[in-house]
Every structure is written in C-alpha cells, then in structure tokens.
Amino acid sequence: MSDIKPSLLTIYLQLMKLRVVILLQITAICAIMAHDLMTRSGAIPGDRTWYDTAMACIVTILGGTLAAGGSNAINMVYDRDIDPGMSRTRTRPIPNGWISARHALIFGISIATIGSAIFLPFHWKAAFWSAFSVVFYVFIYTIWLKRRTPQNIVIGGIAGSTPPVIGWIVASAASIPEN
Numbered sequence: 001m002s003d004i005k006p007s008l009l010t011i012y013l014q015l016m017k018l019r020v021v022i023l024l025q026i027t028a029i030c031a032i033m034a035h036d037l038m039t040r041s042g043a044i045p046g047d048r049t050w051y052d053t054a055m056a057c058i059v060t061i062l063g064g065t066l067a068a069g070g071s072n073a074i075n076m077v078y079d080r081d082i083d084p085g086m087s088r089t090r091t092r093p094i095p096n097g098w099i100s101a102r103h104a105l106i107f108g109i110s111i112a113t114i115g116s117a118i119f120l121p122f123h124w125k126a127a128f129w130s131a132f133s134v135v136f137y138v139f140i141y142t143i144w145l146k147r148r149t150p151q152n153i154v155i156g157g158i159a160g161s162t163p164p165v166i167g168w169i170v171a172s173a174a175s176i177p178e179n
Contacts (some may be wrong), residue, residue, distance in 0.1 A: 015069070015092075016070075018069070025068075028167035029057055030164065032171045035048075036052070036171055070109065070112025071112055071137040074112065076092055077108065078142050119169075123173035134159075
C-alpha cells in the first residue's frame, strides 16, 4: 500500500485507464471525419457542416470515454485478486487501498451506463454498440476469457473495434435523420 493517497479525481482517472481510452476515441474520431469528408465530397448522401462534425466528435468522445472508462474500472474490480501479484498492476488504486472495490464498481457501472446513454438522443444503434462493448469487455473478455486463454486479447478485441462503428453512426444519424 502506498503512503500517499491521490485525490479521488486522480483515482477515478486511473480506474478509467485514459491512455487506452484515448486510443479508442482516436479511431472513433477518424470514422466521424471519414464520414463527414465523404458526405462533403458527395460520395454519400447528407449535409454536414464543420459544426456537425465538432458536435459528433464531442458527443462521441464524451460517451465513449465514459463507457470505456467504466469498463476498465469494472475490469480492475474483477482483477483485484491478481493485481497485487503483478509488477505492472500492483500500483493500481484498488491494490493500493486508495478505493474500495465496491466504490470502484459503483463508479464503473455508473459511468459506463451514462456513457452508453449519452448516445441515445443521437441514435439507438450508437447506444446499443456502446453498451455491447461494455458488456462484451466485462463479461466475455474480463470474466470469461482473460484468465482462460492467451487468445483473450484477440477475441476481446471485438469490444475495441466498436468505437469507429459508433462514431460513424453518430455522424450518419445527424446527417440522415431517418437512419
């Protein structure tokens, strides 16, 4: 256990694993940009302004960061029994005693739910794929595969492949409302 406890905000950010989340969000933003550039060039139907692009990016970054960050926090709760034994994970917030597993779980579930729900006003498909990613990452990757097979990262990558899908859906939902 570390002697110096960081702020609660720092603990939350560590639970979310923001460095990993940023990489996921970059792929979502690339999908939005590709969609909007194709729309502006006339390759796909729709009408997009740079304001539309910016709003789609903001919504996608916010929802995606919360959903993926919540998944990561739940993953840390599940792995709290093995994290103290590994040099890479022993300094995480739960093994350090900075936050209880219950508190981390409530935080993870809350932000994952909010993150997925953020997409609902834009398109139910974006909310669905966000929620699917959370459920797949937590139950399939973390609980079922991670400790059973070295193929966990390959199969678990399905959850990591959804941000571009979500970004595209958010962009296309705004340009073609009947989607």
